[in-house]
Amino acid sequence: MIVADKKPIEEIIEQVKDKKTVLVLGCNECVTVCEAGGKKEVGILASALRMYFLNQGQEIKIDEVTLERQCDHEYLEEIRDVIDRYDAVVSIACGVGVQFMAEKYHSTPIFPGVNTCFLGVTEERGLWTERCQACGSCILATTGGICPVSRCAKRLLNGPCGGSTGGKCEISKEVDCAWQLIVDRLKALDKMDDFETIAPVKDWSTDRAGGPRKVNREDVQP
Amino acid sequence: MRLQYPTDIRIIRVPCTGKVDVLHILHAFEKGADGVYVVGCMEGDCHYNSGNLRARKRVEQAAIILDTIGIGGQRAQMYNLASSDGPLFAKYAAEMDTRIREMGPNPIKLAQKNAA
Numbered sequence: 001m002i003v004a005d006k007k008p009i010e011e012i013i014e015q016v017k018d019k020k021t022v023l024v025l026g027c028n029e030c031v032t033v034c035e036a037g038g039k040k041e042v043g044i045l046a047s048a049l050r051m052y053f054l055n056q057g058q059e060i061k062i063d064e065v066t067l068e069r070q071c072d073h074e075y076l077e078e079i080r081d082v083i084d085r086y087d088a089v090v091s092i093a094c095g096v097g098v099q100f101m102a103e104k105y106h107s108t109p110i111f112p113g114v115n116t117c118f119l120g121v122t123e124e125r126g127l128w129t130e131r132c133q134a135c136g137s138c139i140l141a142t143t144g145g146i147c148p149v150s151r152c153a154k155r156l157l158n159g160p161c162g163g164s165t166g167g168k169c170e171i172s173k174e175v176d177c178a179w180q181l182i183v184d185r186l187k188a189l190d191k192m193d194d195f196e197t198i199a200p201v202k203d204w205s206t207d208r209a210g211g212p213r214k215v216n217r218e219d220v221q222p
Numbered sequence: 223m224r225l226q227y228p229t230d231i232r233i234i235r236v237p238c239t240g241k242v243d244v245l246h247i248l249h250a251f252e253k254g255a256d257g258v259y260v261v262g263c264m265e266g267d268c269h270y271n272s273g274n275l276r277a278r279k280r281v282e283q284a285a286i287i288l289d290t291i292g293i294g295g296q297r298a299q300m301y302n303l304a305s306s307d308g309p310l311f312a313k314y315a316a317e318m319d320t321r322i323r324e325m326g327p328n329p330i331k332l333a334q335k336n337a338a
Contacts, residue, residue: 008290009287009290009291010290040243040245043245043248044244044245044248044287047245047248047249047252048248048287048290048291050252051248051251051252051291051293051330052290052291052292054330054333054334054337055291055292055293055329055330055333056292057333057336057337059337
């Protein structure tokens with residue numbers, strides 16, 4: 001899922017302080033799971049903003065809506081009838097949702113309420129860690145299901161660098177060396193032959209290096 | 223025991239303090255409460271293992287938000303006591319009552335009156 005983290009309330013206050021009517025818009029998908037932008041967080045942010053502005057003597061109407069998703073036309077359409085009532089929207093979906101909102105509703109300013117961080121997993125409640133950088137050409141088949149692109153600080157594709165010590169990366173003692181994990185896993189799978197095979201130069205054009213990306217599936221298009 | 227405690231405290235019963243969310247606390251302030259304190263079982267004694275520990279974290283989160291928006295984080299407090307400890311219940315009630323009286327009314331309540 002896409003993992004996001006809450007923005008400080010002060011930053012959001014700064015964004016909307018000159019508005020009269022504001023919609024706090026949540027998303028029921030990834031940001032709900034990572035407890036940054038779901039219905040509950042919408043309620044907390046809206047309540048905090050209402051109290052702040054009331055306390056400042058400012059009359060700002062702050063409403064709450066949480067959509068099923070903000071990355072699909074059909075769900076964003078649900079607010080078409082009410083969007084004109086608002087001077088601004090604080091979207092606490094990921095950056096994708098914020099941008100799709102902005103593309104769809106040209107005349108309403110959309111402000112981000114979260115910082116979108118990475119594609120990751122819930123290791124435990126309150127701890128999310130990165131697993132994928134969406135590089136566009138997956139090599140997990142040969143790396144024991146552990147991604148060196150997202151988990152190695154140097155994105156090395158043919159074994160660890162000299163900074164791997166005791167299974168940890170040189171950037172931090174808390175960060176596992178991805179290649180240590182890969183070697184351990186390949187040994188457990190009895191597939192160390194994969195480790196000996198030299199990985200070819202990776203085509204990074206499918207990564208961000210190739211510019212904004214697109215998946216065009218004519219087979220499923222109407 | 224016939225213990226006395228301040229009369230301006232409204233008790234809201236919950237099955238476990240783990241039920242109490244940040245949102246409940248914030249809504250109480252939005253509706254004009256001058257202070258909110260959550261009284262849970264002793265830490266380590268939760269029937270659901272971690273309900274009171276979660277409640278403490280949520281009260282702390284609410285306090286941070288209240289500080290940020292200028293209401294005052296000290297208006298929210300977590301207490302722990304055993305269900306048989308009436309005197310302590312009364313003591314915490316008096317303590318919270320004194321603290322809130324020193325801080326004054328919830329500024330939101332005044333702002334709402336002025337806006338009306």
